[in-house]
Every structure is written in structure tokens, then in C-alpha cells.
Amino acid sequence: MMMVEDIRGELDEVTAEEMAIIDENSEYLGVPRLLLMENAGRSVAEIIEQKVGVKNKKIVIVAGRGNKGGDGFTAARHIACRGGSPTVILIGRGGDIEGQEAKYNWEIIKRMDSSIKLIELGSYIDLAKLKAELDNADVIVDALIGTGLRGPLREPLLSIVKLINSCRAFKVAIDVPTGVNPSTGEIHGEAVKANVTVTMHKPKKGLRGNEQYTGEVIVANIGAPPEAEVIVGPGDVRFTIRRRHPESKKGDWGRVLIVGGGWQYSGAPALAALAALRGGCDLAVVVAPSSVSNAIRGFSPNLIVREVEGFKITLKHVDEIIRIAENLDCIVIGPGIGVDDEVFEAVRLIIEKLRSIGKPMVIDADGLKALVGHLDVVKGANAVLTPHAGEFRRLFDVDLKGSWIDKARIVINVARKHEVTLLVKAHPEDVISDGIRVKVNMTGNPAMTVGGTGDVLTGLTASILSKKIPCLRAAAAASFICGAAGSLAAEEKGYHILATDLLEKIPEVLKRFEPWVSGLSTVLEKRRV
Incomplete structure (x- = not known):
């Protein structure tokens, strides 16, 4: 009997857009994005535990306001469930978090104040405060920007990435190291130099040839159905539609x-x-x-x-x-x-x-x-x-x-x-x-x-x-x-x-x-x- 695996074609690697289509089509097939994020965060926690352990380790998760940050919030919860005491540093304010799934997981870890330390850096990023947390870390998790990266890193992200790279801690990047274009592999000025990159569902095309930034690449199974790569769904439509510019003209x-x-x-x-x-x-x-x-x-x-x-x-x-x-x-x-x-x-x-x-x-x-x-x-x-x-x-x-x-x-x-x-x-x-x-x-x-x-x-x-x-x-x-x-x-x-x-x-x-x-x-x- 033929299986879906037999017809998926040459999709050993995916671009950021292809992965976004798979995410949306997974939801169309009945797998909520919240579940995909849950599995992503759990996978990150499991790999950290396997590589360096989580008990008696200072694990600092530096999180952005998007879905990669949401993966980081979820990872923090799973690290705490394994006996760790992680610190989550949000680059920005909790009220500015984008995406329902990331917001949902942020609200959960806000209630876990006895097992997870939360730091919101707000609109003014105090690099000295961030450095004080990172200097003594055993593990730093890059949960800043993943497949949403579109151009060169700007401040304060550029300085944050440089600060992460200056630390001796074991570094884990979620999905793609911040600063690496997930589709092309281009380095946008600076990129996190990870020891391990935990990439979701399939390797991203931009990881190949960037071993100095990715370190070991581990592909995590997050439960996206194989059919999500084959069955046409809303994701396939969404990425053919472009918002029109105000100055658009006929033709x-x-x-x-x-x-x-x-x-x-x-x-x-x-x-x-x-x-x-x-x-x-x-x-x-x-x-x-x-x-x-x-x-x-x-x-x-x-x-x-x-x-x-x-x-x-x-x-x-x-x-x-x-x-x-x-x-x-x-x-x-x-x-x-x-x-x-x-x-x-x-x-x-x-x-x-x-x-x-x-x-x-x-x-x-x-x-x-x-x-x-x-x-x-x-x-x-x-x-x-x-x-x-x-x-x-x-x-x-x-x-x-x-x-x-x-x-x-x-x-x-x-x-x-x-x-x-x-x-x-x-x-x-x-x-x-x-x-x-x-x-x-x-x-x-x-x-x-x-x-x-x-x-x-x-x-x-x-x-x-x-x-x-x-x-x-x-x-x-x-x-x-x-x-x-x-x-x-x-x-x-x-x-x-x-x-x-x-x-x-x-x-x-x-x-x-x-x-x-x-x-x-x-x-x-x-x-x-």
C-alpha cells in the first residue's frame, strides 16, 4: 500500500514560507497550532536535558515576541516540569506578544512564578541587566527570531546577538539561529552561534552550509501530519495573496x-x-x-x-x-x-x-x-x-x-x-x-x-x-x-x-x-x- 511518504516529493528541506504553509494546513487537518507549539517546546526541553541536563543548571531563555518566543515559553514550562529552574527574558513587553499561541503560553508561565523566573525588558532594553543574567548561565536558549526574519538585524537585536555570542554558555537555537535567513542562509550582519539547533518538522534550507552558526542540527517531530505537505489547504492560498500597496496602479x-x-x-x-x-x-x-x-x-x-x-x-x-x-x-x-x-x-x-x-x-x-x-x-x-x-x-x-x-x-x-x-x-x-x-x-x-x-x-x-x-x-x-x-x-x-x-x-x-x-x-x- 502506498503511503503519503511515497509522494511527498523532494521536500527534504523547507523554506520559511513552506513551513508556514505546513503549519496552517496542519490546523486545517485538525492539528491546532497550539499543539505544534507545545510539541516544539517539549522537544527543546528534552534535547537540553539530553545534552547538558536541566537540574542545578542556570538555563536562560532569551525570547522574542513571536512564535519562536512562544516555543521558548513552552520550553521553559517543560524544563520546569523536569526539575529545572529556567529564566525567561522577554525582549519587549508581554502585552506586545504576537500570535494567540505565544500569548497563551506566556500567560501560563506568568502563573509559574515559583518555578520560572520572568524578566520583561520592556521598550527600553537594559543590556547591562541582560548581560548580568547571561554571564552566569550554563545554557542560553535563542528564542528570539526564527522563520519570521526578513532582513538585517537591527538594534537592539544586533547587540543582543553579540552579547549571547560573547557568553561561554552552551547555546541552543530554536528552529533557526537568530540572524540566519531560514530560506537562503544569508547572515544578516550577525547571527547566534549555537552549539545545537533544534529545527521543527524539517530542516530549513538556510541551515545548510551554516554549521558555524547552527552547530549540530536536530530535527524535532512536532506532530505536523505528513498530509499537511500534500493536501492543499488555506496555507497554500494565503501565500499567493499579497497586500496591495497604496500607490498601486492598473496592471x-x-x-x-x-x-x-x-x-x-x-x-x-x-x-x-x-x-x-x-x-x-x-x-x-x-x-x-x-x-x-x-x-x-x-x-x-x-x-x-x-x-x-x-x-x-x-x-x-x-x-x-x-x-x-x-x-x-x-x-x-x-x-x-x-x-x-x-x-x-x-x-x-x-x-x-x-x-x-x-x-x-x-x-x-x-x-x-x-x-x-x-x-x-x-x-x-x-x-x-x-x-x-x-x-x-x-x-x-x-x-x-x-x-x-x-x-x-x-x-x-x-x-x-x-x-x-x-x-x-x-x-x-x-x-x-x-x-x-x-x-x-x-x-x-x-x-x-x-x-x-x-x-x-x-x-x-x-x-x-x-x-x-x-x-x-x-x-x-x-x-x-x-x-x-x-x-x-x-x-x-x-x-x-x-x-x-x-x-x-x-x-x-x-x-x-x-x-x-x-x-x-x-x-x-x-x-x-
């Missing part, structure tokens, strides 16, 4: 081109374009034959339609389409474009030209039919292919069978062979892979078998890709959002939803990941003279 947040439509189909390209807009891109342009361009315009005044002469897209239109595409961020090829040989020839040439300039693409529907027997055209392209199970079989001559784990193994192997990202609608799950990693989305419901939902998924994927998000990330997030929108629509309308109902629910899904938007409605009151 900064993505411009999508949809190449599609023909004398038989006008709805497919319109749905894809509207989904791209609902996904947050600034502009959605449809290139379509003149025979259908007015019908597409009629769907919504929000669409820009560029027409090319004739009843279908052919080779004579390719150069014009490429000129338009060069100024846009992501290209969708296929919705409703038609299935005759002339069209297929044009589709393949468009893909070849876009591949040569590295333009992100989403290839769907009739665009996939054009690739049957011509997969070399798309090999190595910066593209997402979105076949359903039948199209997958026709494209790759492979049946998708078995459990979701079996399907994931099949898809990752096919994606690796053809050097392309696949978003396979495998029913009831979607399987996404770039040949290195694989993700499986389980949102959605049987009501989404209605026509047009695939076009919505395609447009969403393109919208996220247009914001410079990598193919795997974009496809996984789009799959989750589309399925969640479908479930919200089904809650309201049962099995009687339309693809357009998904369009209306996409903002409802996305707004849950945009807490900053909720304050925008007060802008008039704030600026009233």
Missing part, C-alpha cells in the same frame, strides 16, 4: 490574455476571463475570432475583447496574438477555441513562441486536444495544463486509477517526464504536480460537474500566475479556491449551481484571506473634514 496586479472562442463557443473564454478578474488580476483581455467577439463582449462590460478576422483562429493570426501577449503577464490558450486541424496548428505555434520567451501559460480544453501526439511542444514550458481524467488519458496514454495517493504518484511521474505542471481534475480530487512536488486538493462537490466550472478554474489559475506566483503554487491555490467557491454555491443552491455562481463566490472565499480589506469601508469617515 500592477496582473494582466491576463485568453486566446479562445470560435463559432460554436463564446461562453468558455468569457467565463475564464471573468474568473481571472474575480481572482484579482487587473485586466482580462480576450482574443477571439470576429465571428464570436461581439457575443463575448455581451457577457460583461468588464471584458476587453480584441478580435481577429474570421470564424476561427488560424496561423495567419499567430503573430498578432504574440504581439498582444508580449505585453501581458499570463496567457490562457484553449477555452472554446475549436477542434479542427487549422486551429490546432495555430495553437501549437502560439505555445512554441510563448515557450521561447518564458511567458506563463495555462492550457485547457481544446488547447489540450491540440497537444495530443505533440507533447514536445510544451516540454519545459512555464505552463500549467489542466486536463480532466479523460483528457489526461488521451494526452499521456495513462489511466488515472486507484486512491488519491496512487493518482498523485502517476501525475508526479508524468509531470516529471514532460517537464510541465499538471492540474488534473481526477474526481473527486484534483492532483497538481510540477514533477518535483505533488499537491492534492479535496475541496469541491458533485454539483461542480456542470459545464463551465473548468473554465473558471483555468481563469483563476491564470490570475494567480499573472502575479508572478510559481506554477505549482498558483495551480494548487486556484484549485482550492475554485472548489471552495463551488461548495459555497452548493450550500445556497444545492446541486443546481451554474458556473457563473462560482464567479460570485470567489470573492467570498478570497476575502477570508484578506483581513486588511475589512477596514477600507471606514475611509470616508476617517477623511471627513
Whole structure:
């Protein structure tokens, strides 16, 4: 029987962002972050006990106000439970602690004043007071800043790190030594030089090659489910959404081109374009034959339609389409474009030209039919292919069978062979892979078998890709959002939803990941003279 371990792909190390996604997806799967923090702190205490002991030792935990500080608070409790008498020095004030889990554990250790000594340094950091505590320490635990580090250390952290390094104590870093970029390994001016680094769940990429700072690296199992690396969850969506700058202008947040439509189909390209807009891109342009361009315009005044002469897209239109595409961020090829040989020839040439300039693409529907027997055209392209199970079989001559784990193994192997990202609608799950990693989305419901939902998924994927998000990330997030929108629509309308109902629910899904938007409605009151 295949296990999740068999399909997790090449994830021996993780970036800070990948770890944050795993944390959030663990909670989505039912493992609270509070439990992850509990296990992290316990692991740190256990390793200190194994390495140097905790009884009759002066153990000083220097803690920041974030989650790494929360791990330190939890470690202090577990050290006390093992007979130690730790000191926790908070760099800042308890009221400024960030994150519910860290606050929760801070409140616990505040009540443990007979076994844990607490020192709040407040807004003014008294380095002399800190030095007096550290000079006589047997063990110093670095619980300052971990995967949240974004740039060079500033004062007072820089001086605190130098002070820690000047001490003779045995030093233990939680997750990543403060000052080491967890994703790149860059040293931000100064970094804690630890004897042991206890890193959570998986080694962080920035630890490799930094042995002078990390010392011995021990990976602690904190109880994050293996499925949290594979199942698409809210974490995968959150890290594709960026807060917009006040000075943002039209086009900064993505411009999508949809190449599609023909004398038989006008709805497919319109749905894809509207989904791209609902996904947050600034502009959605449809290139379509003149025979259908007015019908597409009629769907919504929000669409820009560029027409090319004739009843279908052919080779004579390719150069014009490429000129338009060069100024846009992501290209969708296929919705409703038609299935005759002339069209297929044009589709393949468009893909070849876009591949040569590295333009992100989403290839769907009739665009996939054009690739049957011509997969070399798309090999190595910066593209997402979105076949359903039948199209997958026709494209790759492979049946998708078995459990979701079996399907994931099949898809990752096919994606690796053809050097392309696949978003396979495998029913009831979607399987996404770039040949290195694989993700499986389980949102959605049987009501989404209605026509047009695939076009919505395609447009969403393109919208996220247009914001410079990598193919795997974009496809996984789009799959989750589309399925969640479908479930919200089904809650309201049962099995009687339309693809357009998904369009209306996409903002409802996305707004849950945009807490900053909720304050925008007060802008008039704030600026009233």
C-alpha cells in the first residue's frame, strides 16, 4: 500500500514560507497550532536535558515576541516540569506578544512564578541587566527570531546577538539561529552561534552550509501530519495573496490574455476571463475570432475583447496574438477555441513562441486536444495544463486509477517526464504536480460537474500566475479556491449551481484571506473634514 511518504516529493528541506504553509494546513487537518507549539517546546526541553541536563543548571531563555518566543515559553514550562529552574527574558513587553499561541503560553508561565523566573525588558532594553543574567548561565536558549526574519538585524537585536555570542554558555537555537535567513542562509550582519539547533518538522534550507552558526542540527517531530505537505489547504492560498500597496496602479496586479472562442463557443473564454478578474488580476483581455467577439463582449462590460478576422483562429493570426501577449503577464490558450486541424496548428505555434520567451501559460480544453501526439511542444514550458481524467488519458496514454495517493504518484511521474505542471481534475480530487512536488486538493462537490466550472478554474489559475506566483503554487491555490467557491454555491443552491455562481463566490472565499480589506469601508469617515 502506498503511503503519503511515497509522494511527498523532494521536500527534504523547507523554506520559511513552506513551513508556514505546513503549519496552517496542519490546523486545517485538525492539528491546532497550539499543539505544534507545545510539541516544539517539549522537544527543546528534552534535547537540553539530553545534552547538558536541566537540574542545578542556570538555563536562560532569551525570547522574542513571536512564535519562536512562544516555543521558548513552552520550553521553559517543560524544563520546569523536569526539575529545572529556567529564566525567561522577554525582549519587549508581554502585552506586545504576537500570535494567540505565544500569548497563551506566556500567560501560563506568568502563573509559574515559583518555578520560572520572568524578566520583561520592556521598550527600553537594559543590556547591562541582560548581560548580568547571561554571564552566569550554563545554557542560553535563542528564542528570539526564527522563520519570521526578513532582513538585517537591527538594534537592539544586533547587540543582543553579540552579547549571547560573547557568553561561554552552551547555546541552543530554536528552529533557526537568530540572524540566519531560514530560506537562503544569508547572515544578516550577525547571527547566534549555537552549539545545537533544534529545527521543527524539517530542516530549513538556510541551515545548510551554516554549521558555524547552527552547530549540530536536530530535527524535532512536532506532530505536523505528513498530509499537511500534500493536501492543499488555506496555507497554500494565503501565500499567493499579497497586500496591495497604496500607490498601486492598473496592471500592477496582473494582466491576463485568453486566446479562445470560435463559432460554436463564446461562453468558455468569457467565463475564464471573468474568473481571472474575480481572482484579482487587473485586466482580462480576450482574443477571439470576429465571428464570436461581439457575443463575448455581451457577457460583461468588464471584458476587453480584441478580435481577429474570421470564424476561427488560424496561423495567419499567430503573430498578432504574440504581439498582444508580449505585453501581458499570463496567457490562457484553449477555452472554446475549436477542434479542427487549422486551429490546432495555430495553437501549437502560439505555445512554441510563448515557450521561447518564458511567458506563463495555462492550457485547457481544446488547447489540450491540440497537444495530443505533440507533447514536445510544451516540454519545459512555464505552463500549467489542466486536463480532466479523460483528457489526461488521451494526452499521456495513462489511466488515472486507484486512491488519491496512487493518482498523485502517476501525475508526479508524468509531470516529471514532460517537464510541465499538471492540474488534473481526477474526481473527486484534483492532483497538481510540477514533477518535483505533488499537491492534492479535496475541496469541491458533485454539483461542480456542470459545464463551465473548468473554465473558471483555468481563469483563476491564470490570475494567480499573472502575479508572478510559481506554477505549482498558483495551480494548487486556484484549485482550492475554485472548489471552495463551488461548495459555497452548493450550500445556497444545492446541486443546481451554474458556473457563473462560482464567479460570485470567489470573492467570498478570497476575502477570508484578506483581513486588511475589512477596514477600507471606514475611509470616508476617517477623511471627513
